[in-house]
Amino acid sequence: MKKLHLYISFLALFSSLLLGAQEIKFSGTVSKTKVSVGERFQLSYSINTNASTFNGPDLSAFDVYTGPNQTFTTNYVNGQLTQSLTYYYHLSARKPGKISIGAARINVGGRTLQSNTLELEVSNASQPANQGQHKQGNTTGAASNGQGNNLFIRAHISKSTAFLGEPVTVIYKVYNRYPMVNFSDVKIPSFNGFYTEEIALDKNGKGVSETVGGIQYTTLEIKRTLLIPQKTGKLEIPTLDASFIVRERVAPQSIFDQILGGSYRDTEVKVKSIPLSIEVLPLPLAGKPTDFTGGVGQFSFDVSSSTTKLKAGDAFNLNLKIQGKGNIKLIDPPKINVPSEIELYDPQIKDAAQVSSGGMSGSKSFDYLMIPQAGGTYEIGPFQFTYFDPQKKSYQTISSAAIRLEVEKSAGEQPASNRSGSATGTKVIASDIRYNKTLVKAYTPLNEQGFLFSMGYFVWALLPLLAFIGLLLYKRYQQNRFANRSLYKTRDAGHLARKRLQRAHELKSSGNNDAFYEEIFKALYGYLGDKFQIAVANLSRDVIRQKLTEHQTDTELQNKLFKVLDTCEMARYAPSAVQGMHEVYHDTTEVITGLEKR
Amino acid sequence: MTAIYRIIIVVFWLGLSIGQNAFSAPVEKLFDQGNQSFLKGDYKNAALNFEEILQEHHLKSPELYFNLGNCYFKMTDYPNAILNYERSLKLSSGDEDVLFNLNLANKKIEDQIVAIPELFYYRWFRGLYSMFDAGFWAVLTLILWSITVALGFVFVLGSTSTLKKAGFYGAIFSLLMSIGVFALSWASHRASYLQNEAIVFAGSVSVKSAPTETSTGLFLLHAGSKVKISDQIDTWVKIRTADGNEGWILLSDVEVI
Structure with missing residues (x-):
């Protein structure tokens, strides 16, 4: 025992030391x-x-x-x-x-x-305690936690069936019976198949009392969204998940708790709304106007022009304004037709639409810039706007009054036919093949192989060559013949002359004076012509002398020749005055043989 | 001009071939019947009439092929339409109507082959020789050749030196001209008479890397595509598409233009 005490005291000391040392x-x-x-x-x-x-x-x-x-x-x-x-x-x-x-x-x-x-x-995520009873109504859905439906979220939709493009509002509300609740987390759902616009919640959104199934709850809206369906069919409104910190009273655990009025316990409670769906109906096809541009709701339509009097080439604005309730932000520009003389530009689009829990309302305006190209009075419109009214379940068309436009001619305006605007060329509507040929210029045999390289081609190609060669040969022949004749003539000049002299000799014997001299004269001229290749007509005494000198004939022979010629001429004109025929004959023979020797 | 050289051709032909007489009355009748059927929308009979001229009378003409192509076009038989338009173009290259319709038909077929652009000088050359048909160029070559020979004659036998000079230079010039025109004539002749092009008629054909059934398929061609034939081994032909792809296909899959 003593020992034990010692131990304890020692331990106590030690521990106090330790404590002192923190x-x-x-x-x-x-x-x-x-x-x-x-x-x-x-x-x-x-x-x-x-x-x-x-x-x-x-x-x-x-x-x-x-x-x-x-x-x-x-x-x-x-x-x-x-x-x-x-x-x-x-x-x-x-x-x-x-x-x-x-x-x-x-x-x-x-x-x-x-x-x-x-x-x-x-x-796992879903605690058994949080899987409470499920309540499902036509337009509401709630999932509650296990604490006796004390806290749940419900989604409210303004309608369960809607037309394509018809706005629907969805509101998520928290129903609560706990004295103190704090949000700890809210998961924002995403809406598929809808065009969405958030609707602002009341800033000082105090809880509103509401009775559900005989139990009074404090309710608070946590999300309000405008949905515009973009698809037809069953579209899902997703669940909204939220966690809350709930303060619960717990049974007193000690005397102090009882004095202080009990104790509380903070617990986290996760709740989610149950999913809902909307049936989105397609817009009726029957009677769907061609100029429908997607407007669903109730609208009015207004058209105004910035001016009604202007000059050609000046711009003006045509304003189309659609006002009302519905999917106003999603309306496409209405189709408008204007005379071709007016140039039309794409519209400027402005929208001024507000979203509230009642839906989307406001206006959308389309500003078309137009420029008249020519002077004159134009009537533009009437313009039409067509929309679908989901309440009447039918298409509605509103027409505006037509706008009368007076356009003054601009200074340098040209006649209509010359304007560039009208010179747009041929407008092709469709393309088709060009029509058959009606006349055949020429048929050729099916197996025709073309003229080039055909027999005929080669023949015609060779023909000029053959003609060329033929002509060449002919010419050569002609030339040869001419050349031969000259040669022969020169060679046989003496021979011919001798023949002439022989005849002259016979004439001398028969005493025919005139014929004798004639023959001697011819013999000499003929001989000289042949010898020097000169036509007899060209033979004058000068030419003969020149030729003889060229041939280096001695002067004695020349003199003899001219003497004979003189005698012959004299004998032809004065036959009695001439010397004897014998001497003339002798001299002539001498001249010819002399020349022949050369 | 065409009239003149047609007369020249006729004269040339008459000198050499006998029986090349003008087309006969039955042929003209068939042609008119074809056109009348076409007008009524009876394209099948129209085609039969035009085909008869080809098959029975063994005569062809660019107009005939053009009309036949139109019949097939209307019957939506585009490969046949293309074939006939191409045949028409072979006989009268550069005919605007034929080119227009061929272009339309080519848009209807499956393969839209983008041709490799030709080099500019080849395009010019083709534009030049397409201005007239092969016969014209052949005759023109002969005429220029004859002039060359005549001038050569003047050169050889000219009696004065001026005449000789004129003959000499004239002959040289004329010879160069005739060589140039001969080149055009040859090209035009090849374009008109060389059967080195074909139209694919098989609906879809795999072009092989070698002339065997087992070789690799390189690419697919569909009916109506135009190919160039560059070689032939047995029943296989080596083809080349306008975009430069080459390969082998069976001759039976194509129809030669």
């Missing part, structure tokens, strides 16, 4: 060890001294909402100072299963401390 503790805790997926919980690390450089654990398996945040508290109790530094996170798990959170590290006075590791059990 034992440092660094530990981690979680607010819950069992959580569901997506449920928020707190992870905190505390150290009982001041420290620095906190290194948090790996939290990749969680969604971190906040943290690490830190709080530092100092208490002075019974003369003892206690300090506490806490780092905390708000987390939610992503996946179900057992998750361990690793150690965090902290630096204290140069020493690194490690915290404990933590185990966490994560169950």
